[in-house]
Amino acid sequence: MNRLFHFPLSPFSRKVRLTLAEKRIEVELVEERYWEPNQDFLRRNPAGKVPVLRLNNRFLSESQAICEYLEETVPNPPLFPRSPDERFEVRRLCAWFDDKFHHEVTSKLLYERVNKKIMGLGYPDSKNVKSGAQKIKYHLDYMGWLLDQRRWLAGDVMTLADFAAAAHLSCLDYISDVDWNRAANVRDWYAKIKSRPSFRSLLADQVPGFPPPRHYADLDF
Amino acid sequence: MNRLFHFPLSPFSRKVRLTLAEKRIEVELVEERYWEPNQDFLRRNPAGKVPVLRLNNRFLSESQAICEYLEETVPNPPLFPRSPDERFEVRRLCAWFDDKFHHEVTSKLLYERVNKKIMGLGYPDSKNVKSGAQKIKYHLDYMGWLLDQRRWLAGDVMTLADFAAAAHLSCLDYISDVDWNRAANVRDWYAKIKSRPSFRSLLADQVPGFPPPRHYADLDF
Numbered sequence: 022m023n024r025l026f027h028f029p030l031s032p033f034s035r036k037v038r039l040t041l042a043e044k045r046i047e048v049e050l051v052e053e054r055y056w057e058p059n060q061d062f063l064r065r066n067p068a069g070k071v072p073v074l075r076l077n078n079r080f081l082s083e084s085q086a087i088c089e090y091l092e093e094t095v096p097n098p099p100l101f102p103r104s105p106d107e108r109f110e111v112r113r114l115c116a117w118f119d120d121k122f123h124h125e126v127t128s129k130l131l132y133e134r135v136n137k138k139i140m141g142l143g144y145p146d147s148k149n150v151k152s153g154a155q156k157i158k159y160h161l162d163y164m165g166w167l168l169d170q171r172r173w174l175a176g177d178v179m180t181l182a183d184f185a186a187a188a189h190l191s192c193l194d195y196i197s198d199v200d201w202n203r204a205a206n207v208r209d210w211y212a213k214i215k216s217r218p219s220f221r222s223l224l225a226d227q228v229p230g231f232p233p234p235r236h237y238a239d240l241d242f
Numbered sequence: 243m244n245r246l247f248h249f250p251l252s253p254f255s256r257k258v259r260l261t262l263a264e265k266r267i268e269v270e271l272v273e274e275r276y277w278e279p280n281q282d283f284l285r286r287n288p289a290g291k292v293p294v295l296r297l298n299n300r301f302l303s304e305s306q307a308i309c310e311y312l313e314e315t316v317p318n319p320p321l322f323p324r325s326p327d328e329r330f331e332v333r334r335l336c337a338w339f340d341d342k343f344h345h346e347v348t349s350k351l352l353y354e355r356v357n358k359k360i361m362g363l364g365y366p367d368s369k370n371v372k373s374g375a376q377k378i379k380y381h382l383d384y385m386g387w388l389l390d391q392r393r394w395l396a397g398d399v400m401t402l403a404d405f406a407a408a409a410h411l412s413c414l415d416y417i418s419d420v421d422w423n424r425a426a427n428v429r430d431w432y433a434k435i436k437s438r439p440s441f442r443s444l445l446a447d448q449v450p451g452f453p454p455p456r457h458y459a460d461l462d463f
């Protein structure tokens with residue numbers, strides 16, 4: 022059986038879960054407390070991060086490399102467009118969310134409010150939380166600007182860039198840190214993504230000690 | 243004229259410079275003090291980072307997305323192997339160096355010693371420097387372990403993974419932070435990369451206030 026070692030509120034795990042579900046690749050989900058010393062896990066991934074995908078007895082790590090691999094080996098349905106120019110834009114936006122958004126927003130809100138507590142690292146640093154709450158506005162505006170010109174984030178078709186963005190935003194929505202009233206087109210975009218069958222498993226996630234708000238799993242939020 | 247907006251000791255800029263040079267794509271190098279507020283630069287790349295490549299009047303950012311784009315549009319010489327399994331390993335290792343190595347080593351040594359001073363952010367934090375100096379040993383050992391089994395980092399042919407790694411190590415070598423005596427096979431690997439024509443421009447870099455050590459540009463180091 023294929024397995025994904027993941028953590029429910031890891032945006033990188035969520036990106037891979039969405040990709041697997043879109044491509045209808047069945048995996049068993051195994052929750053991994055990756056911050057606790059675990060020699061077995063480090064053997065599977067010396068980087069010590071989630072997600073790790075066990076696929077046909079091979080261990081794959083690094084979420085973007087995994088998604089590119091799945092796209093090359095299971096091309097349908099495609100999550101990348103055909104032309105190099107459009108593919109560039111998908112990869113640029115994946116990096117935008119997984120690097121810039123992650124650094125400026127996800128790590129400042131989710132990691133301060135949730136991960137720190139779970140990992141026993143103490144209380145949220147209010148300076149970080151404030152900074153994340155400020156920066157997410159700019160990112161939502163940027164998404165709104167993109168969606169003024171395009172149906173989906175990277176162009177006129179849905180791509181991995183949409184899943185990368187939705188992976189981060191859904192984790193933040195779990196802790197009510199997304200103001201969906203800021204931009205109507207971003208809300209509409211999220212409603213479309215959220216109603217996909219591939220999203221169901223994410224909406225069912227529960228992290229002990231952090232119950233999600235009611236709107237989190239509501240398709241009509 | 244195509245242009246690369248870069249910073250000499252940016253490992254991400256160096257990865258793109260090596261890729262461009264290997265593929266014989268001529269660009270004019272424009273040094274960008276990306277940490278200084280500059281509306282022109284932010285218009286070219288709202289992420290405010292280097293490198294930014296102006297290619298046929300389009301602005302491209304995010305180093306990995308740029309390199310993948312160049313591979314798709316100028317396939318020769320190839321910097322990715324053909325099989326999905328091998329391509330996965332290239333991307334995994336690019337992420338290893340650009341994310342993990344960058345976080346644990348480059349940002350702790352290069353950014354503390356050089357970037358902080360250039361950006362007017364004060365003196366190096368000795369705790370960070372110590373941590374980076376410790377962690378680089380583990381990374382060199384990991385590279386040695388890979389090179390015990392393979393001719394190049396990702397397999398039997400030279401790939402973008404080698405350039406990603408060499409981009410970081412060459413920046414650290416500029417400030418004498420790499421102990422080449424730690425692993426003979428890592429030293430041999432670097433000697434092979436360093437002697438490539440594509441490396442020449444990197445070896446000629448000079449950062450005011452930080453003269454490189456003599457061995458930096460020496461092919462017989």
